[in-house]
Amino acid sequence: MLVNNNQIVLNPKVEGFTDPTLLNSNTLRTFVGIDSSGDLILGTIHSATLSTEAKIVQHLGLKEAMNMDGGSSTGLYFNGQYITKPGRNLATALVVSYK
Numbered sequence: 001m002l003v004n005n006n007q008i009v010l011n012p013k014v015e016g017f018t019d020p021t022l023l024n025s026n027t028l029r030t031f032v033g034i035d036s037s038g039d040l041i042l043g044t045i046h047s048a049t050l051s052t053e054a055k056i057v058q059h060l061g062l063k064e065a066m067n068m069d070g071g072s073s074t075g076l077y078f079n080g081q082y083i084t085k086p087g088r089n090l091a092t093a094l095v096v097s098y099k
Contacts, residue, residue: 002031002054003065010054022050028074028084029053032094033065040096041065044076044084068094 001009012023029045031053041062045053050067057065072087 001066002050003033003058003062006058006063008054008058010050012050024049026052027071028087029070030068030074030076031057031062031065032068033057033060033062035061036063042076042094042096044074046084 001011001015003009012018017023026047026049029048029050031041031043031045033041035041041060043057043060045056048056053067054065073090074084075082075086075090075093076084
């Protein structure tokens with residue numbers, strides 16, 4: 001979890017993440033969140049630590065946000081094209097369909 005109720009709540013150790021590479025490396029990041037209008041926001045950041053990612057999503061006005069799988073697993077496909085192309089073949093995806 002990055003942001004809850006508009007506040008940064010990043011605490012990876014409580015969530016069971018202790019690998020310093022995961023926590024502190026500047027790498028591709030993926031986030032999902034909800035803004036103040038209740039809209040779903042998905043995004044990628046090309047180089048950030050978890051702490052930087054939390055600050056960015058808070059600055060974007062997300063009231064709730066969480067980090068998703070990152071690094072070479074980061075990909076964002078929208079409207080028929082990659083915005084951020086993943087660095088490897090992916091076995092799973094989060095798909096949002098709208099009309």
